Amino acid sequence: MAHQFSCRVYYEDTDLAGIVYYANYLKYIERARTEWVRELGIDQTVLKQDEGIVFAVRRVEADYLAPARFDDALVVETTPVKISGARIVLAQDVFRGSERLFASTVTLVALTEAGKPARLSAALRDRFVAE
Numbered sequence: 001m002a003h004q005f006s007c008r009v010y011y012e013d014t015d016l017a018g019i020v021y022y023a024n025y026l027k028y029i030e031r032a033r034t035e036w037v038r039e040l041g042i043d044q045t046v047l048k049q050d051e052g053i054v055f056a057v058r059r060v061e062a063d064y065l066a067p068a069r070f071d072d073a074l075v076v077e078t079t080p081v082k083i084s085g086a087r088i089v090l091a092q093d094v095f096r097g098s099e100r101l102f103a104s105t106v107t108l109v110a111l112t113e114a115g116k117p118a119r120l121s122a123a124l125r126d127r128f129v130a131e
Contacts, residue, residue: 002077003039005032009072019067025102026060029092032076033106040127053118058087059107066101068094074101083128085119086110 007028015021037044037055047053068074075095082089087109094102110118 002079003032003036005035005076005078007031007074007076009068009070009074011070014070019069020072022064025062025064025094025104028074028076028094029078029102029104029106032078032092033090033108036078042124042127047124048113051118051121051124052112053110053120054113055088055108056111057106058109059105061105063103064101065103066096066099068096068101072096080128081105083120083125085125086117088120088128 013020013024077093079091081091090106092104092106093100110120112118
């Protein structure tokens with residue numbers, strides 16, 4: 001099941017042409033991932049403190065399909081694609097109504113605070129696929 005995160009395009013998100021600056025889509029999907037994890041009941045601060053695990057983006061594949069404009073109401077859909085011992089692959093799409101504006105595949109990796117690869121516990125992996 002896809003998680004949905006709503007946001008609106010602010011003037012500061014746009015370029016001189018009045019459309020969303022391309023890098024801002026990455027901010028939208030980052031916020032959506034953070035809210036998805038929070039709604040799964042995972043406190044990333046506690047995860048870092050108790051298990052020493054943080055998440056980092058390893059790879060992003062992005063397709064810009066149509067422009068969003070100032071004051072558009074957007075929805076970011078986040079859908080888990082694959083969960084493994086240390087990686088989470090997500091599909092993240094940005095919609096204006098039923099029109100898909102942006103499509104991405106994001107690979108997250110679990111790391112220690114020192115930047116070394118870390119394994120996700122089975123219980124934690126289960127939480128990501130439970131929704």
